[in-house]
Amino acid sequence: MPYYDNDTIEEVRSRNDIVDVISQYVHLQKKGSSYFGLCPFHSEKTGSFSVTPSKQMYYCFGCGAGGNVFTFLMEYENFTFSEAMEALADRAGIELPKQEMTSEARREADKRNILFEINKEAAKYFYSLLRSEKGKLAYQYFTKRELSPETMQKFGLGYSDKYSNDLYQYLRKKGYTDEVLKDSGLVTIDEARGAHDKFWNRAMFPIMDANNKVVAFGGRVMGDGEPKYLNSPETMIFNKSRTLYGLQLARRTKKDQFILCEGYMDVIALHQAGFDNAIASLGTALTSGHANMIKRYGKDVYLSYDSDGAGTKAALRAIPILKEAGITCKVINMKPHKDPDEFIKALGAEEYQHRIDEAENSFLFTIRILERDYDMSDPESKSAFYYEVAKRILEFPEELERNNYIEAIASRYQVGFDNMRQMVNHLGTKGGIISEREPQRLKSGVQKKKTREDGMMQSQRLLLTWLVERPQIYAAIRDYIEPADFTEGIYETVARELFTQFAEGGELNPARIVSLFSDEESQRQVAEIFNTNVQGMETDADWEKAIRETLVRIKQNSMEQRRRNLDPTDMNGLKQIIDDKRRLQEMEKLHISFK
Structure with a gap:
């Protein structure tokens, strides 16, 4: 990481007024000597996020996030300190001094650059093979999936040769050593088999970071081999829990939300149908790292997971992670089709847009799925269901928000607004969440368990x-x-x-x-x-x-x-x-x- 002396850091900080910078991300209103708005780091309805010009600092009284203008960019944009320095220096028109790296830092930076080069070379090679006689089978596969040549080009789709050391030989001829190829995740070298490729005889999907650099690959086997889908292992430049397929394209969308899918083909099919806001996690469950990456570019997500049991479970896992990151979430109904790719082929883009317009509130979705665990014809089981719903409503910090969900549940299940509210209040009072004298007041902001402060x-x-x-x-x-x-x-x-x-x-x-x-x-x-x-x-x-x-x-x-x-x-x-x-x-x- 580049080193900057304190005077340079202070010059960059002082030339970037914190109110001006944060106003680009958060709507602020002046109250007294400070500015207030809704915190971008947690979900809230009442603004507890303050920015104080005299201190050149921000602080959220709800979740405790705080710092100076560097901290804000590091938290909001997921920047390193060096990246925040560069962004703010550029904003203020300051030319940063050229940094002398330590030998270790230089070796690491050089190695990262080489890994980016290797992945770029591999992507170009796979791309050319797909359009050659060798890639005929993979090209037919993509064509059968109804992908146009323009879409294949847009996503850089390719093919890895059927010979298991083909890419290795190609990259060796380009001058790359065994040592660095082993670290790329594209080649395995062992005593038993020698050097062999991670991907061979597969339709290839380059995986890019948000800055459009190839960091990894996914491959779909041609034929009956296993596993059917294969991803690159994690490397110095590839972190699965922070990489989203299609984000480099979706971040430029003019739409107000992202569509979050499960697979490569879902993303590609949606982009081809005009939904250029589609992204997917890479064969793994959604993580807080994924959510924070999404939060850098938008605050609303529509889940378009598979309609089967596994997809439903994945959605139920994703919803609280997105909520914790301050992202509003809705769920798109895919039925009677399994996934977006299948849906688009069968019913078209217009009907998919209709499903987006009718997407279900994520809380009501979780309650609908929860209902499956209860026998609603049995009074005892039905009461237990309402009890669990009331517990979940209590998780909302604001009285107005709780009342809105009580009203929605009462309407959907015909249980009566007053009855549902009484149950919520009773549970809240019993658990110490709602005071008996002030039955509807909760602390605004993130609910954290705090020990008594020293x-x-x-x-x-x-x-x-x-x-x-x-x-x-x-x-x-x-x-x-x-x-x-x-x-x-x-x-x-x-x-x-x-x-x-x-x-x-x-x-x-x-x-x-x-x-x-x-x-x-x-x-x-x-x-x-x-x-x-x-x-x-x-x-x-x-x-x-x-x-x-x-x-x-x-x-x-x-x-x-x-x-x-x-x-x-x-x-x-x-x-x-x-x-x-x-x-x-x-x-x-x-x-x-x-x-």
């Missing part, structure tokens, strides 16, 4: 937030507290940088502190530190009392930790503890001016 961590967070929001208090407390007194996790590093900014006398820059940390979790924690709130302080006297008490708690904790770790023979350490006790007495009488 009081000292809260105190240290509060003081750091207050120092940024009320910088005038620094002059009053600087003689009594130091960064080492912030003992929790990364707090000492944050405090040290903040105190340095105060000492240098320049403008406070919380967003720069975020950039000191390379991992997203630490950046999120820093954002949380600078967005800690406490209620009930209206006057300067209230603020002074709260700050003084917080300061004393932090100092007492620091002194206690030092005392426990003190060597009895350390005279300087003993003297410091005595000095700390004197300071503590002074702190308890400290006056803090807000003028």
Whole structure:
């Protein structure tokens, strides 16, 4: 990864106002000194996502996502830090310095580039074989599947020769070594069989990343061989759980949603029929990595999985993963046909569009499938079904949303709105999710199980937030507290940088502190530190009392930790503890001016 010095990072960050950048992704409205909108990182109806210009930071009070402008692009676009730097530098018209890589980083980058080259060469070779006499059988296969020459070209379809070392020999002649070919996933080299191809005598489907680079292949056997479908193994450039077939084309769609399928041919058939928003996971169940890739380019997905039992199970697994990523999901009814390819051939594009228009809400789909497990003619089983439905409705955080689903269920099953709502409220009260005095209020945002927060961590967070929001208090407390007194996790590093900014006398820059940390979790924690709130302080006297008490708690904790770790023979350490006790007495009488 390229290395950038702190001054270069800060120049790029400061030239990209966080409100301007995030406004390209999230609709923001100004409220007071901050901007608010719906969080792009979790599903919510009430905007708890805040962007604060003075701090150049964002923070979601619902799910805890937060950071600076780099963090946002890393989370939203799934960028590495280097990719975020390059994107923001380009946006601001800044030319980044050429980076000297370490020898290890250069070797890795070179190897990745070579693997991309090998996959590109293989794709070109397979493409040419399909259109030669050798590929006649595979070409007939694609033609029987009613694919046009234009569609075959668009997806780069090809053929791997019937000889099991044909591609190996071709790539060796191109100058690639056995060592790198082994790492490409296209060739296996062992003592028993020597070098042989991963794919041979198969109709070939190049798999591309979102940037249109060939990263892997899928192959459908010609004849009776096994397995029928085969995918490349994972390599340095291919991660199955983050790669979606057809995404390089679908990301350019003008449509408002993606159609998520199960197989190559479903995607290809839909694109040929005019549905250029079709994508598929690669023979694996949908993962959170897939969902996050989709979220980079859109927020709505229509599931077009097979209509059989396996397809239904796959849909039920996919729905919560998509929901967790903040993606709205509906389910397309394929019946009486098995999959989109078969459906399009039998009923055509117009009828498929009709099925899209009538796609079923994903929650109602899960309830309809759930109903199959219950005997609705038996009162006890029927009651158990409604009980399970009520439990699932409780998962929605907003009262209005819960009422809408209660109304939909009541209408579909003729159970009565009041009866269903009463059951939901009863279960919510019983489980501690809904208060008896406030029967319909839930916390907006992601529902997380949280342990009771450590009081000292809260105190240290509060003081750091207050120092940024009320910088005038620094002059009053600087003689009594130091960064080492912030003992929790990364707090000492944050405090040290903040105190340095105060000492240098320049403008406070919380967003720069975020950039000191390379991992997203630490950046999120820093954002949380600078967005800690406490209620009930209206006057300067209230603020002074709260700050003084917080300061004393932090100092007492620091002194206690030092005392426990003190060597009895350390005279300087003993003297410091005595000095700390004197300071503590002074702190308890400290006056803090807000003028």
